[in-house]
Amino acid sequence: GKDFWHLVDVSRLGIPSIMVTDGPHGLRKQNQEKTAAGDVLGNSAPATCFPTASATASSWDTDLICEMGKALGDECLKENVSVLLGPGVNMKRSPLCGRNFEYFSEDPLLAGELAASLINGIQSKGVGTSLKHFAVNSQEKRRLALDSVVDERALRETYLTAFEIAVKKSQPWTVMSAYNRVNGDYCSENEYLQNKILRDEWGFEGVVMSDWGAVNNRVKGIQAGCDLEMPSSNGYGTKKICDAVRNGSLDEKYLDIAADRMLTLIKKSAEALGEYTYDEDEHHNLAAEICAGSLVLLKNDDKALPLSKEKTVAVIGEMARAPRYQGEGSSLIVPTKITDAFDGLIEEGYKVTFAPGYFKKQDELNEVMVKDAVNVASKADAVIVFIGLTEEYESEGYDRKTMNLPAAHNRLVEEILNVN
Numbered sequence: 001g002k003d004f005w006h007l008v009d010v011s012r013l014g015i016p017s018i019m020v021t022d023g024p025h026g027l028r029k030q031n032q033e034k035t036a037a038g039d040v041l042g043n044s045a046p047a048t049c050f051p052t053a054s055a056t057a058s059s060w061d062t063d064l065i066c067e068m069g070k071a072l073g074d075e076c077l078k079e080n081v082s083v084l085l086g087p088g089v090n091m092k093r094s095p096l097c098g099r100n101f102e103y104f105s106e107d108p109l110l111a112g113e114l115a116a117s118l119i120n121g122i123q124s125k126g127v128g129t130s131l132k133h134f135a136v137n138s139q140e141k142r143r144l145a146l147d148s149v150v151d152e153r154a155l156r157e158t159y160l161t162a163f164e165i166a167v168k169k170s171q172p173w174t175v176m177s178a179y180n181r182v183n184g185d186y187c188s189e190n191e192y193l194q195n196k197i198l199r200d201e202w203g204f205e206g207v208v209m210s211d212w213g214a215v216n217n218r219v220k221g222i223q224a225g226c227d228l229e230m231p232s233s234n235g236y237g238t239k240k241i242c243d244a245v246r247n248g249s250l251d252e253k254y255l256d257i258a259a260d261r262m263l264t265l266i267k268k269s270a271e272a273l274g275e276y277t278y279d280e281d282e283h284h285n286l287a288a289e290i291c292a293g294s295l296v297l298l299k300n301d302d303k304a305l306p307l308s309k310e311k312t313v314a315v316i317g318e319m320a321r322a323p324r325y326q327g328e329g330s331s332l333i334v335p336t337k338i339t340d341a342f343d344g345l346i347e348e349g350y351k352v353t354f355a356p357g358y359f360k361k362q363d364e365l366n367e368v369m370v371k372d373a374v375n376v377a378s379k380a381d382a383v384i385v386f387i388g389l390t391e392e393y394e395s396e397g398y399d400r401k402t403m404n405l406p407a408a409h410n411r412l413v414e415e416i417l418n419v420n
Contacts, residue, residue, distance in 0.1 A: 001232040004212075005030060007266070018269050020130070020209075020230075024086025024102055025050045025326070026333040027075045047075055048283040049325055049335035051291045053087060053114075057104040059294040062117040068290055069121020071283050076127040077276035082269035083128035083174055086331075087115045089162035090178075093138040096400040101327035108158060112165025119170035126272025128173030128265065131166050133211055135159055135193055137178035141399045144213075147181040155182075160197065167202045173265055174207045177226060179214045185224075186216040194225035207261045219244040227258040284337045307382055309349050314377045315342055316416060317386030317409075318356040324388050329396025341386065353380055358408045360390060365408040370415055378419040385413055 002008040002017055009017035022028040027047035050056075050068050059065070076084050088099070092106040104111035119129045136148035136159045150159060166172065175198060177187040187193060188210045198204045209228035215221055218229060218237040229237045244250035297305070307313060320342040326332060345352050355373035358366065377383045387409035393400060404410070 001228070001230045004231040007228070007262070015263070015266060016270060018082035018266055019080060020083040020085060021076075021079075021081050022085050022330045023047070023072065023333065024084075024088055024331055025052045025056075026331070026335070027072065027079060027081065027084065028331065028333045029079045029081060044334050045079060046334045046336045048280070048287055049333055049338070050287045051294055052101045052326055052331075053104045054101045055294040056290060057110060057114060057294075058296050059290070060110065061293055062113055064290055064293050065114050065117040066121040067286060069118040070124060071121075071278070071286055072118075073122045073125025073127045074276070074278040075283070076122070077125060077272060077274075078278055080273055081127065082273065083130055083265075084122055085130045085176065086132065087118050087129070087166075088132050089115045089166060090133055090135075090137045091159055091162070094399075095403060097138060098140040098394055098399045099327070099329065099396050101394060102329075102331055102396070104162070108161030109165070112162035112169075115162060115166040116169035119166060119172050123170070123173065126269070128206075128269055129170075130174040130176045130209065131163060131172040132176035133178035134163060134175050134187060134198070134208075135178060136182050137180055137187075139399055140395075140397055143179045143397075146179075147184060149183055163198075164202055167198070167204050171205060173268065174209050174228075175204065177208060177210050177214060179211055186214070188214050188226045189217050189220040189224045191224040199225060207265050219250050222250065222254045222258060227261050280336045284339075288339065304382065307350065309351070311381035312351045312353060312379070313345065314380030314383045314420070315345065315352055315354045315386070316357050316373045316377055316383060316412070318358060318360040319386040319388055320354070320384070321356075322360055323386075324391070327394045327396070328391055331396070341384075345384075357385075357412045358406070363390070363406040363408055365411055370408075370412055373412060374415050374419055377416045380420065383416060383420045385416060387413065 005021055006017045006019050009015055021030065026049045029045040031043040048071065056065055056068070072084060088102045089111045090103050091108065092100050092103055104114050115131065119131065122129050136150055137143065139146070177194065180187060182190055182193060194208050207227045208225055209230050210226055212230055215229045215237060218240045222241060241250065241255065245252050245255065321340050323338065323340050325338070342352070342354060353376050355376040357369055357373040387405060390406060
């Protein structure tokens with residue numbers, strides 16, 4: 001890497017620098033000055049916030065996910081982004097994984113098919129993708145040091161299947177190696193995963209890049225098929241490679257192979273770049289359509305739905321006005337537009353009353369707010385309660401400690417059930 005988001009250019013040979021950036025469910029183009037100052041998650045360019053993979057997997061709709069991919073490709077082109085870092089297809093082996101919202105499913109077939117559709121949609125616009133995190137990365141706790149020990153059958157039938165389907169059906173331009181080790185070797189220097197399986201068996205033709213800071217031994221990584229170290233190591237990794245070539249411990253043929261793959265990626269990505277625009281409202285409406293297609297109604301006792309507009313609806317819960325629409329971490333984007341349920345119900349013509357019920361950023365129970373919510377709910381014909389995990393519960397970088405919702409949210413529901 002040249003810096004946090006760009007690849008090195010070689011001006012004397014006419015080789016440009018291209019940009020890669022985060023975004024499995026929305027473009028997160030970082031402000032370069034903020035990144036340089038250490039604020040790698042704040043102040044990104046506004047982009048459409050599409051539903052997360054945990055939601056879209058519930059659609060089982062490959063055509064819908066492909067349309068989402070095309071829209072993501074449009075937004076990349078507008079911002080001159082050549083590779084979007086996603087989708088993520090790691091298996092949900094525990095419901096506590098802090099990054100589960102970014103991954104499609106615990107089912108390898110479903111995850112692979114949807115990932116292939118998303119990749120095909122994005123890449124149809126001339127923008128690359130990065131299938132991640134390869135491989136066996138199913139938890140966030142100690143991800144930089146973890147060794148995922150797994151036998152061959154489980155590896156093939158569970159952990160690699162989604163990657164295999166996506167590679168064979170969509171040929172992502174890049175694959176991103178994970179932070180962890182697999183059976184003793186770090187993923188970025190795992191010869192068995194990157195060369196034998198990914199390339200020799202599956203026929204992957206693109207670039208393997210490291211996750212950000214996931215390189216352990218750069219020379220060993222080159223030999224094992226990791227072409228691109230991200231982000232910049234300020235010349236440290238390059239010096240290691242040059243020293244190894246000069247002292248004979250690294251055959252220069254490995255550099256030729258990696259360089260050829262990098263040049264192919266840069267050439268492909270340059271073809272689509274230029275002036276580009278898209279309709280923000282159109283993309284926002286597409287996100288709403290995808291959201292509707294991903295919703296799952298678990299049950300409808302006593303035909304509670306659809307709601308009658310002739311009756312009063314009590315909307316309970318601050319998340320109705322300040323929705324939780326994405327998880328924390330590298331996929332956190334700044335939305336171009338947000339539609340919340342409270343305003344949406346009013347716009348649709350419902351007779352709505354409201355009580356917040358809790359403070360969104362606090363877990364502590366507030367008896368006054370609960371009492372007010374119960375009072376509002378008792379006077380309504382129907383009640384919709386909006387509860388969920390607050391921001392600090394679910395994020396890249398750490399796992400959840402419990403399956404429980406915030407205690408204040410559970411108590412709120414219990415109290416309302418007593419009156420309506």
